[in-house]
Every structure is written in structure tokens, then in C-alpha cells.
Amino acid sequence: MRINFTEEKAFWLRGLIALGIVAALFTIGGDKEQEGLQGPVAGKGTTENRETVPEYTIPYPEGRTEMNVSSGEPGPKPSKMIADPFAPKKGEMQTWRIKAAYEEPIDSIEMTLQLDSGEYPETLKLAEGTATDGWWEGTWNMPDSTEHRYAAVILLKSGKATTKVKPVFRDITRTIF
Amino acid sequence: MQTPSSYSYRTQVLLLVLGVLAVGFFGSPESGNATTWARYHHAGCGSMSLQTGDQSSVFWGYVDGVDGGGIDVYYGETLTVLNGQTVVWSPGYSLGIYGTIVILGTGQLKQTYIWIQDGDGDGYSCSGCAYYAYAGDSYPGGSYVRRCNLSHWMEEDDCDDTWYEQPWCDPG
Numbered sequence: 001m002r003i004n005f006t007e008e009k010a011f012w013l014r015g016l017i018a019l020g021i022v023a024a025l026f027t028i029g030g031d032k033e034q035e036g037l038q039g040p041v042a043g044k045g046t047t048e049n050r051e052t053v054p055e056y057t058i059p060y061p062e063g064r065t066e067m068n069v070s071s072g073e074p075g076p077k078p079s080k081m082i083a084d085p086f087a088p089k090k091g092e093m094q095t096w097r098i099k100a101a102y103e104e105p106i107d108s109i110e111m112t113l114q115l116d117s118g119e120y121p122e123t124l125k126l127a128e129g130t131a132t133d134g135w136w137e138g139t140w141n142m143p144d145s146t147e148h149r150y151a152a153v154i155l156l157k158s159g160k161a162t163t164k165v166k167p168v169f170r171d172i173t174r175t176i177f
Numbered sequence: 178m179q180t181p182s183s184y185s186y187r188t189q190v191l192l193l194v195l196g197v198l199a200v201g202f203f204g205s206p207e208s209g210n211a212t213t214w215a216r217y218h219h220a221g222c223g224s225m226s227l228q229t230g231d232q233s234s235v236f237w238g239y240v241d242g243v244d245g246g247g248i249d250v251y252y253g254e255t256l257t258v259l260n261g262q263t264v265v266w267s268p269g270y271s272l273g274i275y276g277t278i279v280i281l282g283t284g285q286l287k288q289t290y291i292w293i294q295d296g297d298g299d300g301y302s303c304s305g306c307a308y309y310a311y312a313g314d315s316y317p318g319g320s321y322v323r324r325c326n327l328s329h330w331m332e333e334d335d336c337d338d339t340w341y342e343q344p345w346c347d348p349g
């Protein structure tokens with residue numbers, strides 16, 4: 001009986017340790033799936049202390065830049081995006097316009113900029129046309145630099161339908177040259 | 178009363194289940210992260226699928242993409258074509274867009290082949306050549322070879338493209 005008691009205690013102790021490890025893993029991993037829209041996350045995916053931009057890096061376009069979008073997803077359909085200017089310096093003003101259409105009214109277009117030192121949620125407002133076919137626009141002061149990382153997660157929502165667009169313009173944070 | 182051996186068995190099962198959960202979690206897609214700068218195909222031919230869990234949605238060079246295969250962009254994923262960039266998929270293969278493609282400015286998608294210079298024919302592209310590859314339906318001449326016929330095309334530049342098989346550059 002004494003041996004069994006010891007084994008029982010050992011069993012529960014091991015179980016608790018394993019649960020603790022798993023809980024810790026989930027806590028750490030939870031950050032990985034965060035998609036923004038929760039305020040700037042300074043330091044998340046930060047490029048501090050990274051190497052300089054590699055020689056072979058396609059430069060950003062200058063000024064106003066149009067993007068054609070083709071989506072095979074079942075939700076709201078973005079067809080064109082305009083960034084003006086495309087890659088302003090930190091603190092400079094930038095405007096994004098997105099043309100989107102859908103059979104049902106589009107409720108919102110949310111955009112999270114993923115930049116050098118963090119992620120920054122922005123909301124676009126309907127500026128022209130209708131919620132079923134119109135241009136959505138947002139203007140902000142560029143909250144961060146784009147030297148190492150410049151990407152976005154754009155969510156177009158209509159009822160339960162959501163289209164996710166994730167353009168990546170540069171991300172050398174995990175480049176292997 | 179359970180025996181010591183049964184406790185051991187239960188422990189092992191518990192740890193196995195938790196381990197599988199942990200591995201599954203860490204192997205799960207980073208769906209929110211507009212991840213990485215692409216380096217999908219090192220050499221050889223083959224198609225590419227951008228799907229949940231992939232870590233890349235933009236290519237690296239001015240002429241890039243897939244040589245000897247097609248591209249599928251699956252639901253929830255985005256392929257970005259940069260300004261001035263040509264993203265290639267090969268004749269005889271398909272470009273499937275079930276997710277989204279974003280094309281900046283003068284970027285383009287083209288169904289053709291990718292050619293890279295390899296002056297000494299050792300299977301290593303000359304330094305920086307992968308960045309300035311050529312997109313075309315036919316052999317452009319000179320030392321160009323199909324990218325999928327190279328042994329290595331990006332991760333190892335040829336530091337001396339006149340000397341067969343001297344792929345490693347000596348910084349000293």
C-alpha cells in the first residue's frame with residue numbers, strides 16, 4: 001500500500017507538471033495567433049537588432065500606388081487598393097482606399113498594419129459609393145517605419161462572411177540569404 | 178486499487194495526449210501573420226501551394242515564382258506580387274486562385290519559364306543572378322539555364338562563375 005500511495009502521488013505530480021507545461025505553451029503560443037485589432041503591439045515581431053536590409057531587396061514604389069486584387073474567396077470582394085503614398089516615413093500622413101463589392105452590404109473593413117516594431121489597427125470608412133459596391137478609406141499618420149517589415153491584414157466583413165487579405169510588401173524578419 | 182504499472186501507463190497516455198496537443202498547437206498556422214519573404218523552391222521542379230500554415234506569400238527576386246510547376250493560392254491566403262516583379266508559373270501547369278492575389282503597380286503574373294545565368298555550368302547561379310532572372314518561353318542564349326535545372330539557385334551563389342564547382346565564397 002505504501003508503494004501504491006507513492007506511485008499515486010508521483011502520478012498526480014507528473015500530471016500537474018505536464019499540465020503546467022502545456023498551459024505555459026498555450027500562453028506563449030497565444031501571442032502567435034494574435035491578429036491585431038487590439039492596439040499597437042510594440043515589440044511584437046520587432047526588427048530591432050536585425051541586420052540591415054539585404055542588397056537584393058525590391059524597393060518600394062514611390063508615391064501613390066495602385067494594387068489590383070483578385071479574390072476567389074466567398075465573402076466580400078476587394079478589387080482595387082490604393083496606398084498614397086505607399087511607404088511614407090514614420091509620422092507622415094498616409095491614405096488607404098479599398099474598392100470592395102458584395103451581394104450583401106459590407107459592414108466594415110478593418111486593417112492592421114504590420115510594421116517594423118509592431119502592429120497597428122486601423123478602420124476604414126465608406127467614402128464613396130454604397131456598402132455593396134464602394135470605396136472605403138482611412139487616413140492616418142504612419143505609426144512606424146517600414147524598412148524591414150511592411151505587411152497588412154485586411155478584414156472585409158459582411159454579416160457572417162469575412163474575406164481576409166494579407167498582402168506582404170516586405171518581411172525580412174525571417175529571410176535567409 | 179490501481180497498480181503501479183497502471184499509473185505508469187496512465188501517465189504515459191496523459192503525456193502522449195498532451196504532447197500531441199502541444200505539437201499540434203505549435204504546428205498550427207500562423208494565420209494572422211503576414212509572414213515571410215519567400216524562398217520556396219530551392220532547386221528542382223515542382224508546384225507550389227500557398228495554404229494555411231505556409232510561411233510565405235511574397236517572392237524574393239524581380240523574376241521569381243515556380244519553374245516547372247504551378248501555383249495554387251488557397252482560401253485565406255494571399256500572394257503578393259511586388260511592383261516591377263514578374264511572378265512565373267510554368268506552361269502546362271495552372272495558377273489556382275482560391276484565396277487572394279494582390280498585384281502592385283507594374284507587377285505581373287506570367288506563364289513561362291525562369292532562366293538564370295550559370296557561366297561555368299556547375300549548377301550554381303552566379304552571384305545575385307537569382308535576383309535578376311529572366312522570364313521567357315525559350316532559351317535566351319548565353320549561359321542561361323532553366324532554374325529548375327540548377328542544383329542550387331539561391332541559397333548558395335557561385336562566388337566564381339568561371340570556375341566549375343567552386344560554390345563557396347571564402348571571405349578571407
